[in-house]
Amino acid sequence: MQSRFTVDIVYTTSINELVKTLYAKHDYDIGYAGFNVLDESPFVRMYSSFYSESTSNVLGYKNPEMDALLEQLQTAPTDEDQRKVLENIQTLVNETVPMAVVGAGKxxxxxxxxxxxxxxxxxxxxxxxxxxxxxxxxx
Known part of the structure; x- marks a missing residue:
């Protein structure tokens, strides 16, 4: 059995409108953008992109469990403790799927x-x- 669905493409008139639609209103079903997490300092980018109240949370992702994990990551005293928290963050990302990873870069x-x-x-x-x-x- 074939499934069908309708796609409605909504064009924007300027980059300002695109940014407002994607990053301020979060008014989209599918978008494509870059999100980098640096090995040297994973907390900085993860906080800005995943913390519910972050002004840089362009994904619009809000999850109290993620907020608690990010707070644990920020205060993790050792690299090993950070890795354990990052494993829990990865598990939550896998469960809630706020994004799809399409590649890695260096x-x-x-x-x-x-x-x-x-x-x-x-x-x-x-x-x-x-x-x-x-x-x-x-x-």
Whole structure:
């Protein structure tokens, strides 16, 4: 037996209208966007995207259980404790499906062999406060 359904496409007139529809009103059934969680600091992005009262919660996801898990993640004293909380968060995401993961990415930030002292931050921003150049090619 075939199932049929009707698709209604609602076009927006500007990027402002699109952002308002998706991220402020949460008035959509399907949307596509990027959501990155950094291994170095998972709490920061997860809080902003999953905490019910976060002003950056563009998903519109509200779940008191997730809020409690995020609070546990923020206060987890060790890496092992963080991993345990992250496992529980993953289980809740699997159960409630607030998003569909379609791929993973990595940062690739090249620079010259002559550049030293550049520190990558957890957000992919390069910090040049201690940067220096060595033009003779030796490290």
């Amino acid at each position: 940062y690739f930030i090249p620079w010259s062999r002559d550049a030293h002292g550049i520190t990558p931050s957890a957000d992919g921003i390069m910090l040049f406060g201690n940067a220096w150049l060595n033009s003779d090619g030796a490290p």
